[in-house]
Amino acid sequence: MTEQNRAIEETFKGWSTTVGSPLIGEDQTRMSTRNVDVFYGDAQAIHGIDLDIGKNEVLAMIGPSGCGKSTFLRTLNRMNDTIESCKVKGEISLDGENIYEKNMDVVSLRARVGIVFQKPNPFPKSIYENVAYGPKIHGLVNRRVELDEVVETALRKASIWDEVKDRLDQPATGLSGGQQQRLCIARTIAVSPEVILMDEPCSALDPIATARIEELIAELSENYTIAIVTHSMQQAARVSNRTAYFHLGRLIEVDNTDKIFTAPSHKLTEDYITGRFG
Numbered sequence: 599m600t601e602q603n604r605a606i607e608e609t610f611k612g613w614s615t616t617v618g619s620p621l622i623g624e625d626q627t628r629m630s631t632r633n634v635d636v637f638y639g640d641a642q643a644i645h646g647i648d649l650d651i652g653k654n655e656v657l658a659m660i661g662p663s664g665c666g667k668s669t670f671l672r673t674l675n676r677m678n679d680t681i682e683s684c685k686v687k688g689e690i691s692l693d694g695e696n697i698y699e700k701n702m703d704v705v706s707l708r709a710r711v712g713i714v715f716q717k718p719n720p721f722p723k724s725i726y727e728n729v730a731y732g733p734k735i736h737g738l739v740n741r742r743v744e745l746d747e748v749v750e751t752a753l754r755k756a757s758i759w760d761e762v763k764d765r766l767d768q769p770a771t772g773l774s775g776g777q778q779q780r781l782c783i784a785r786t787i788a789v790s791p792e793v794i795l796m797d798e799p800c801s802a803l804d805p806i807a808t809a810r811i812e813e814l815i816a817e818l819s820e821n822y823t824i825a826i827v828t829h830s831m832q833q834a835a836r837v838s839n840r841t842a843y844f845h846l847g848r849l850i851e852v853d854n855t856d857k858i859f860t861a862p863s864h865k866l867t868e869d870y871i872t873g874r875f876g
C-alpha cells in the first residue's frame with residue numbers, strides 16, 4: 599500500500615456514508631445491496647456497500663485499479679463463489695429476493711444475472727452452439743425450430759446476426775475479437791436475463807469494435823438492467839445513466855453520470871476524474 603493510500607485508509611476509519619444517490623427507491627430498483635462486505639481470506643476488499651441498481655438503467659462503476667469494482671460486480675451474480683478464499687457478507691437482492699439465501703439456485707441466478715467478461719470467452723464450439731447451449735441446459739425450448747428462433751433473436755439483439763447468419767455452423771473462435779464479444783453478449787441474452795453485468799467488456803477491443811459494443815449497450819438498456827465496470831471515463835460518460843465511484847473498497851459517490859463528471863460532490867471523485875489520482 600502506498601503512503602497516499604495509507605493516509606486515505608486512515609481517513610476512512612469509521613467511514614459509513616456514500617455521497618450522492620446510492621438508493622433510488624423500491625419501485626425503481628432491480629437489484630440492491632445492503633451493508634455488503636467482501637473478504638479474500640483476512641483481507642477486506644469491499645466495505646459496507648449500500649447501492650440500488652435501477653430497472654433499465656446503465657450503471658457505470660469506475661475507480662482506481664484494485665478499488666474493488668470487479669469484486670463488487672461479481673457479488674451480484676455470485677461469481678465470487680468460485681473463489682475459495684472469498685466471503686461475502688450483507689444482503690444482495692434481485693427483485694426483492696436475497697440471492698445469497700441457501701436455497702437460491704445459483705445456475706438459474708446466473709441466467710437471470712448474466713456476465714460478460716473483459717476477454718471474449720466463446721466456447722470452442724460453433725457460433726450456433728454458443729448461443730443455443732444456455733437455452734438448452736435451462737430447458738427454455740423443446741423443439742429445434744424454437745431453438746433456431748431463440749438463437750436468431752439473441753444474435754439480432756446483439757447486433758451480430760447479419761455478420762454470422764451464413765456461417766452459424768462455423769467455430770466461434772474464427773470470429774474477430776469484437777464479433778466474439780458480441781457473440782458472448784448474444785449468449786448472455788439467449789437465456790432472457792434481467793440484468794447484464796459487464797466487466798470491462800471493451801478493454802480487449804479496438805476503437806471500432808468498442809463503438810459497436812457501446813451502441814449495443816444503449817440498445818440493450820431499453821430491456822435490461824446493465825452494470826458495467828470500466829477504466830474509461832469517456833466510456834462511462836457515453837454509456838451510463840448513473841456512475842458509481844469506488845475507492846479502496848468503499849463506494850464513495852454515486853450520482854447521475856452528468857453530475858459525476860461535471861460537478862462531483864466528493865473530493866476523491868473529483869481528484870480521480872480530473873486525473874489527479876488513479
Ligand SMILES: Nc1ncnc2c1ncn2[C@@H]1O[C@H](COP(=O)(O)OP(=O)(O)OP(=O)(O)O)[C@@H](O)[C@H]1O
Binds near residue numbers: 661683
Ligand atoms: N482472487 C483474489 N484473491 C485475493 N485477492 C483478490 C482476488 N481478486 C481481487 N483481489 C484483491 O481485491 C482487491 C480488489 O480487486 P478488484 O479486482 O476487485 O479491483 P478492481 O477495482 O476491479 O481492479 P482493476 O481495475 O485493476 O481490475 C484488490 O486488493 C485485489 O488484489
